[in-house]
Amino acid sequence: MKIAVINETSAADRNADILAALDGRGHEIINAGMRKNGETPELQYIHTGLLAAILLNLKRVDLVVGGCGTGQGFLNAVMQYPSIFCGHILNDLDAWLFAQINDGNCISLALNQGYGWAANINLKFIFDRYFSVEAGQGYPAHRREPQAQSRSTLQTISAAAHRPMAEIINTLPDDVLNPVLKYPGVQELIAFQTIQDAALKDAFQQRYARLA
Numbered sequence: 001m002k003i004a005v006i007n008e009t010s011a012a013d014r015n016a017d018i019l020a021a022l023d024g025r026g027h028e029i030i031n032a033g034m035r036k037n038g039e040t041p042e043l044q045y046i047h048t049g050l051l052a053a054i055l056l057n058l059k060r061v062d063l064v065v066g067g068c069g070t071g072q073g074f075l076n077a078v079m080q081y082p083s084i085f086c087g088h089i090l091n092d093l094d095a096w097l098f099a100q101i102n103d104g105n106c107i108s109l110a111l112n113q114g115y116g117w118a119a120n121i122n123l124k125f126i127f128d129r130y131f132s133v134e135a136g137q138g139y140p141a142h143r144r145e146p147q148a149q150s151r152s153t154l155q156t157i158s159a160a161a162h163r164p165m166a167e168i169i170n171t172l173p174d175d176v177l178n179p180v181l182k183y184p185g186v187q188e189l190i191a192f193q194t195i196q197d198a199a200l201k202d203a204f205q206q207r208y209a210r211l212a
Contacts, residue, residue: 004030004061004189006052008045008068011111012037018065018109021123025131030061033183041179049077050172051180053084056105057165058200060189067109075108082162085154090114091122095130101147103136166199169207181211 003022007015012034022029032051034043043051045068052064052074068074071088078084085104089095098104107130109123136151138144162168169177180186192204 001063002028002030002061003063003065004032004052004055006032006048006064006066007034007111008048008066008074009034009037009042010069011067012039014067014109014111014115017120017123021120021127022065025127030055030189032185032189039184041182043179043183045073045077046176047179047183049074049080050176051183051186052078052106053081053165054169054180055189057081057083058190058195060191062105064106065109066106067111069110069112071108071110071113078106078108080162081168082158082165083155084158085151089126089130092125092129095126096133097139099130099135100133100137100139101143103151164199166197166203169200169203174210177207178211181207 005015005018005022007018013036015031015035019029019031032055033039034048048066048068052066055061056064064078066074066078071090075086075088078086084106085102086106086108087094087098087102087104088110089098089107090110095107098107109126136148138147187208190204192201192208195201195204
């Protein structure tokens, strides 16, 4: 699995904890930022939610691990975009149930609120449980089929309720999109020259041209 770790500015100093909790599990980890305090451009949860949505919609990653001070801001930001199914994960039971029932592609962590003694161990336990089960198997077992149907229905709703990603990229305000596009390493991750969707490729190409 290819996993992007994305922290917003208030939780930049938790980046190393998340990386350590994910280490040694056999996944490809992309540390997409923010990697430390003081980096520029500074990414708020508005920006990290957008970056997560871009990487998932371009299929550059399979899962995004994000969050903010409470986890609520990032959760609300990322869910504004199509094809995003995010869980607010506070402990290992949340992670275990989210994997089995919701089988989402994004995790939002609380990285300041309640982040005290042994919080880094709690992160490890979260990922221990998240990766301990096969995603989408359902819980309880007899609820597997209706839960799978609900996930499929949510995908249909998401497609119907959101504008296409190309249109979103074309129309987002500069103060929302530009910090994401300018963040170190993001252009290489997006690699817009390789995007197969012609409209989305053109949208990114035009926005990057405006930065020059």
